[in-house]
Amino acid sequence: MHNPETGVNEETDEANSAVRIIGGNVFVELDPDHPGFQDEGYRERRNEIAKIAIEWNEMSMAERRTQKIPEAPYSNEEHGVWAAIMERMEPMHEKYACQQYLKYAVQLGLPSDHIPQLQWVSEQLQPLTGFR
Numbered sequence: 545m546h547n548p549e550t551g552v553n554e555e556t557d558e559a560n561s562a563v564r565i566i567g568g569n570v571f572v573e574l575d576p577d578h579p580g581f582q583d584e585g586y587r588e589r590r591n592e593i594a595k596i597a598i599e600w601n602e603m604s605m606a607e608r609r610t611q612k613i614p615e616a617p618y619s620n621e622e623h624g625v626w627a628a629i630m631e632r633m634e635p636m637h638e639k640y641a642c643q644q645y646l647k648y649a650v651q652l653g654l655p656s657d658h659i660p661q662l663q664w665v666s667e668q669l670q671p672l673t674g675f676r
Contacts, residue, residue: 563598570591570592570598571591574587586619589616589617593616593617600613600614609676612663613661615661616659616662623657627658630654630657634656
């Protein structure tokens with residue numbers, strides 16, 4: 545079991561993170577060497593994002609079709625990391641990615657300045673693929 549001071553129990557075979565639900569609260573377990581282990585704000589956002597995912601997955605498909613996907617609480621710093629990664633990856637994609645990827649990446653139009661919310665991605669994908 546997760547202990548906020550010590551991280552994931554060494555007796556488990558869990559990977560880098562696991563999700564635990566205790567008393568209705570959702571906790572994402574992180575190894576002590578994870579960069580966000582000591583960052584309470586980061587951990588709270590991870591827990592909230594995990595709770596959103598769990599609640600969404602518990603809904604029926606009929607319910608999902610009538611509701612928007614809840615927004616994840618990304619910080620300005622996380623949006624900045626996304627922007628930096630997108631800036632570094634663009635020339636790599638242009639040089640190494642296959643033509644199909646490049647074609648559909650343009651059509652999808654992921655933003656380069658912020659992490660897109662899943663609802664937005666879904667709305668972009670649906671007309672391109674029929675997938676929601």
